[in-house]
Every structure is written in structure tokens, then in C-alpha cells.
Amino acid sequence: MSNTLDNTSAPSSPGSKNDQKEEHSNIENLTLQASKTIILHPGSSHLRVGRASDPRPVMIPHVIAWRHSKQKTHPRSRMKLLRSCDNLDLDELNRIDDTLREQSNANLTPWKSIAKENGKKRQETLQEGCGWTWTDTNHKPEFLIGDDALYIDENDSYDLFWPIVNGQLNTVSKSLTALVADLHALWAKAIETFLCIPMKDIGKYRAVLLIPDIYIHQHVKYLIDLLLNEMGFSSLVVHQESVCATYGCGISTACVVDVGHQKTSISCVEDGISHNNTRLCMDIGGSDITQVFAFLLHRNSFPYRSCNTEDRMDALLMEELKETFCHMDLHRVIPELQEFHLRRPGQLSLMYPITLGHETIQAPMSLLYPKLLGRKDEISCVHFSKRNPGNCEDPFDDTYLALTRTKQEEAWASKREKAAAAVNNDSIEMKQEDMEDEISQNYRDTVENSVPAPAHIIGIDQAIVWSIENCPASYEDELKRRMYSCILVVGGALANFSGVENTLKARVRECINNSPQSNMASQVEVISKAKDQDPSMVAWKGGSVLSCLDGAQGLWITREEWITHGLRIFRERCPFVW
Numbered sequence: 001m002s003n004t005l006d007n008t009s010a011p012s013s014p015g016s017k018n019d020q021k022e023e024h025s026n027i028e029n030l031t032l033q034a035s036k037t038i039i040l041h042p043g044s045s046h047l048r049v050g051r052a053s054d055p056r057p058v059m060i061p062h063v064i065a066w067r068h069s070k071q072k073t074h075p076r077s078r079m080k081l082l083r084s085c086d087n088l089d090l091d092e093l094n095r096i097d098d099t100l101r102e103q104s105n106a107n108l109t110p111w112k113s114i115a116k117e118n119g120k121k122r123q124e125t126l127q128e129g130c131g132w133t134w135t136d137t138n139h140k141p142e143f144l145i146g147d148d149a150l151y152i153d154e155n156d157s158y159d160l161f162w163p164i165v166n167g168q169l170n171t172v173s174k175s176l177t178a179l180v181a182d183l184h185a186l187w188a189k190a191i192e193t194f195l196c197i198p199m200k201d202i203g204k205y206r207a208v209l210l211i212p213d214i215y216i217h218q219h220v221k222y223l224i225d226l227l228l229n230e231m232g233f234s235s236l237v238v239h240q241e242s243v244c245a246t247y248g249c250g251i252s253t254a255c256v257v258d259v260g261h262q263k264t265s266i267s268c269v270e271d272g273i274s275h276n277n278t279r280l281c282m283d284i285g286g287s288d289i290t291q292v293f294a295f296l297l298h299r300n301s302f303p304y305r306s307c308n309t310e311d312r313m314d315a316l317l318m319e320e321l322k323e324t325f326c327h328m329d330l331h332r333v334i335p336e337l338q339e340f341h342l343r344r345p346g347q348l349s350l351m352y353p354i355t356l357g358h359e360t361i362q363a364p365m366s367l368l369y370p371k372l373l374g375r376k377d378e379i380s381c382v383h384f385s386k387r388n389p390g391n392c393e394d395p396f397d398d399t400y401l402a403l404t405r406t407k408q409e410e411a412w413a414s415k416r417e418k419a420a421a422a423v424n425n426d427s428i429e430m431k432q433e434d435m436e437d438e439i440s441q442n443y444r445d446t447v448e449n450s451v452p453a454p455a456h457i458i459g460i461d462q463a464i465v466w467s468i469e470n471c472p473a474s475y476e477d478e479l480k481r482r483m484y485s486c487i488l489v490v491g492g493a494l495a496n497f498s499g500v501e502n503t504l505k506a507r508v509r510e511c512i513n514n515s516p517q518s519n520m521a522s523q524v525e526v527i528s529k530a531k532d533q534d535p536s537m538v539a540w541k542g543g544s545v546l547s548c549l550d551g552a553q554g555l556w557i558t559r560e561e562w563i564t565h566g567l568r569i570f571r572e573r574c575p576f577v578w
């Protein structure tokens with residue numbers, strides 16, 4: 001498929017008039033097709049949706065607000081924008097500080113001095129309002145989506161719901177059927193509002209759906225059914241985020257590190273295939289960085305003293321401050337005098353001066369030192385590829401494959417499945433030590449014990465090494481070498497920080513320096529803004545590239561085929577191992 005990818009951008013060779021005519025009409029066809037293809041990339045914080053012909057997608061908060069009656073007696077659900085972090089392990093901050101001192105050769109200003117400075121700061125009221133208003137709900141819409149939902153007054157009669165949590169469908173708060181109904185309402189409204197396509201015309205459009213690398217089979221089935229059956233798209237292709245990310249950058253082989261709002265997913269992709277054993281997902285991301293930053297700002301006498309991240313507007317302010325001030329440039333540790341604006345719908349804006357110390361680096365570094373997050377659920381926060389539980393619609397499921405695979409494949413698969421099941425807490429009887437033994441053993445098989453086994457959350461640098469070391473064997477470890485020399489960071493949460501490439505590169509080098517792969521250390525390269533694209537849109541872009549590839553034309557499943565053959569046809573056409 002990579003060759004085809006190159007072909008799409010290759011200039012046409014001059015030929016006869018007929019050839020040129022044919023080429024012209026091919027291009028016209030392709031453009032027409034692209035304008036009739038909608039790419040959907042849902043995430044924990046944002047939904048990206050747009051036509052394949054668009055240079056970039058519309059990106060809206062992936063949230064829906066349902067109206068409820070004022071008489072409702074039970075408390076309204078208030079899904080928090082940021083997860084709480086009450087157990088930060090502050091000893092980890094000392095480790096981060098040691099690294100900063102070593103790298104910057106500078107003295108770090110103690111947080112108490114910064115706090116003293118901030119204690120003196122007073123806000124200034126600006127004469128102009130912020131221009132924001134609460135969403136007008138006077139006409140009592142049944143539901144609202146995106147920014148309209150996010151900016152509903154908290155006292156208004158609406159319940160907010162984020163359908164994706166930690167990168168997966170949020171089935172903790174709702175049944176799968178109810179959740180899919182929410183997605184139907186949300187996606188249809190987004191397509192009508194932002195792409196100006198009435199749902200009555202959706203049958204003229206094809207859809208590309210991006211799913212997580214580690215997906216739940218049943219969820220994918222529900223989503224296909226939603227798009228083809230319920231919404232009525234004419235046909236559909238489903239593909240994994242990491243592979244689409246490589247298409248989006250025009251890179252054929254990379255270790256893709258996708259750090260989003262609530263999840264970090266790592267996978268080694270080679271020519272359009274994400275290697276199963278290299279996939280790892282941890283429930284940590286940008287939302288954790290925001291929480292750590294909020295904590296550190298409070299410790300440093302944050303001048304907006306009543307800030308409370310349980311409040312939606314304050315949580316959004318914290319996100320904005322993180323995106324504006326945080327970075328991963330380890331040489332920038334000197335305190336800086338900055339200012340920020342506090343905006344609230346219908347109120348005058350306030351301008352606050354603030355002194356920022358090196359908490360602006362400590363917060364993003366928490367993803368390299370995840371112990372800092374103090375996650376109590378850290379074992380259930382690590383996920384590996386899941387076994388296909390099988391489905392009666394699909395005769396060639398894992399059970400069939402298990403019966404037909406070789407002895408060696410059998411041994412490997414059973415070991416891996418046991419370890420993955422344990423880490424995912426599916427196998428509750430398994431004791432902690434057994435579990436660690438299994439995972440270590442599984443891990444030793446390929447890694448020779450050079451990196452700790454990911455039975456709990458580990459730093460992103462270590463997770464990258466774990467993933468690459470699990471690549472299939474190749475001549476003189478050529479594949480691993482290629483992965484180390486192309487670590488592609490996508491997703492909005494890490495790739496946007498200045499200095500991330502150098503910092504991550506140094507950390508990965510350090511991780512492998514004392515391992516059998518130390519000869520590859522000098523070749524480690526990290527790319528965070530491939531082709532100057534917004535890293536949170538790279539995978540979406542790849543979805544649009546995929547929809548135009550010649551080689552992908554055989555992957556489409558039509559509505560009729562889905563209705564007639566169900567999962568069987570999906571397995572046949574699926575561009576990844578189902």
C-alpha cells in the first residue's frame with residue numbers, strides 16, 4: 001500500500017492526448033469522490049470530522065448535552081472535564097528537578113520563592129467584556145453538542161456526557177445501546193452543522209472511521225452498524241489511528257506515539273500494518289498534565305485564588321494555561337513573568353500577572369515520570385491488544401484460527417493472551433505475582449529483560465522502547481533500527497510542547513544505552529510536527545489519504561453488504577488483522 005501512497009503524489013508522466021484526457025478525468029473522479037467521503041476521528045476530548053477533500057477537519061469538543069426536566073429529583077450528572085489527581089507522589093518532582101539541574105546546568109528557583117512573588121500579585125479588571133455568552137437555551141433544544149454544550153451555564157437544565165473516555169467508548173456511565181444513540185445524535189448534528197450536509201443526503205456519502213489501535217471488537221461492530229445502518233452512509237472503511245497517522249505524514253515505517261487527552265497509545269507500524277505485539281495503551285494524557293499543572297500553580301499561590309478545576313470554566317482555563325505556558329525545553333528553567341486573562345460568559349475580563357517557575361516543565365514531564373500522577377488504578381490503566389471474543393456472524397474468529405495455527409504460534413499466542421488478560425484485569429483470579437511473572441516472561445522472550453515489563457503505567461520513553469523491542473525479528477534487527485530512527489509523536493497533548501523532540505530523544509537514548517541495542521542509540525530520532533501539521537489532526541489527514549488510495553478501493557464495505565454478510569465481510573475487507 002505504501003507504493004500506492006507514493007503514487008498519489010507522483011507527478012504524471014507526459015503521454016499522448018488520450019492518456020492526458022484519461023488522467024484528467026481520473027483526477028476529476030478522485031476529487032469528486034473525496035468531496036463525497038467523510039472522515040470521522042472521534043477522541044476523548046475532540047471529534048474531528050471533515051470531507052476527504054478538506055485540508056483539515058472541523059474539530060469540536062466531543063461532548064453532548066441532553067436536556068432534562070427541572071423537576072428531576074436525583075442529582076444531575078456532572079461529568080468532570082479533568083480527572084482528579086489527589087494522590088500526587090511529590091517525591092517524583094525531586095527526580096524531575098535532578099534531571100533539569102543536570103540538563104540545564106542552572107539553579108532551580110524554589111517554589112516557595114515563586115509563591116512569595118505570586119502572593120503579591122493583584123488582578124486588574126479590563127473594561128471590555130470577554131465577548132463570551134452562555135449558550136442560549138431559551139428555545140429548549142433537546143440536546144446540544146460541541147462548544148454549544150460546553151458553554152451551557154452549569155445551572156441550566158442539561159447533563160453533559162463525553163461518549164469517549166480514555167480513548168474507548170464510555171460504557172461505564174451508559175449502556176452500549178444508549179451510548180451509540182448519543183453518538184448518532186452527536187455525529188449527525190456535527191455533519192449537518194459544520195459540513196452543511198443534511199442527513200437525508202447522507203446516503204450519497206462514504207465514511208472512513210478511525211478507531212484506536214487497541215480496540216474492543218464489539219464496540220467496532222456497533223460503530224459500523226451505526227454508520228451504515230442507522231446513519232445511512234453508502235459505504236465505509238475502518239482503520240486504526242496509528243496506521244492513519246503514518247499515512248497522514250507520508251511515512252511508511254514508524255513507532256507511532258499518540259498522546260491524546262486521556263490516553264497514550266504506542267504502536268510500531270510498518271508499511272500500513274500495526275504490529276500486534278508492539279501495541280500498548282496507557283490511560284494517561286493531556287488531562288493529567290493539566291491536573292499536575294493546576295496543582296503546582298496552586299502550590300505557587302496562583303493569583304486567581306478561587307480557581308477550582310471541578311468547575312467547567314476553570315478547568316478550561318487550566319487547559320488554556322497549560323497549552324500557552326508549558327513546554328519541554330529543559331534549558332528554560334528561569335522564572336518568567338507572564339499574564340493571563342480570566343474570562344467568564346457575561347462578565348468583565350480580569351487580567352492577572354503571574355510568575356511562572358519550572359512547573360511549566362514539571363507538568364509535561366509527568367508523562368515521563370508517571371509515578372508522580374499517583375494513580376491508584378495504575379494496573380488497570382495499561383492495555384494490550386485484546387483477543388477477539390468471537391461472534392456468531394463470523395465463522396473465522398479466533399477460535400477457528402486457534403484450531404488451525406501451528407504449535408509455535410499457539411504457545412506464543414497463549415502466553416501473550418494470558419498476560420494481556422491479566423493486565424487488563426479480565427482474569428481476576430490471577431495473583432499479582434503470577435501476573436508479573438507471566439508478563440516478564442512474555443517480555444523476556446523478545447526483550448532479553450532490558451526494560452521493565454509494563455504491568456503498570458511506565459514513562460512514555462520506556463513504553464516506546466518496550467514497543468520497539470517487541471517488533472518481529474528481522475535481519476540484523478533492521479526493523480527495530482528503523483523504528484528507533486523514526487519515533488513519530490502525534491496527538492495534541494505532547495507533540496505541541498516545544499522541546500519535546502530533543503527531550504524524548506535523549507530519554508529514549510538513555511533507556512537503550514545499557515541494553516543490547518545500545519548501538520542504535522545514536523540513530524534515535526523523534527518527529528513531533530511532521531510536515532508542519534497540527535499533530536492532533538495527522539491521523540485524520542491519514543484517513544483522508546487512505547480514502548483516495550488506489551489500493552484501498554477494495555476495502556470499502558457497502559451498506560447492503562453489511563446488512564447481508566455482517567462481520568464476515570468486514571473480516572474479509574478489514575485492512576488490519578481483525
Ligand SMILES: Nc1ncnc2c1ncn2[C@@H]1O[C@H](COP(=O)(O)OP(=O)(O)OP(=O)(O)O)[C@@H](O)[C@H]1O
Nearest residue numbers: 043044045046260261262263286323491492493496
Ligand atoms: N498547544 C498545545 N499545547 C499543549 N497541549 C495541547 C495543545 N493543544 C492541544 N493540547 C492538548 O491536547 C489534548 C487533546 O489532544 P487530542 O485531540 O489528540 O486528544 P483526543 O484525541 O481528543 O483524546 P484521546 O486521544 O485521549 O482519545 C488536550 O489535553 C489538549 O489540552
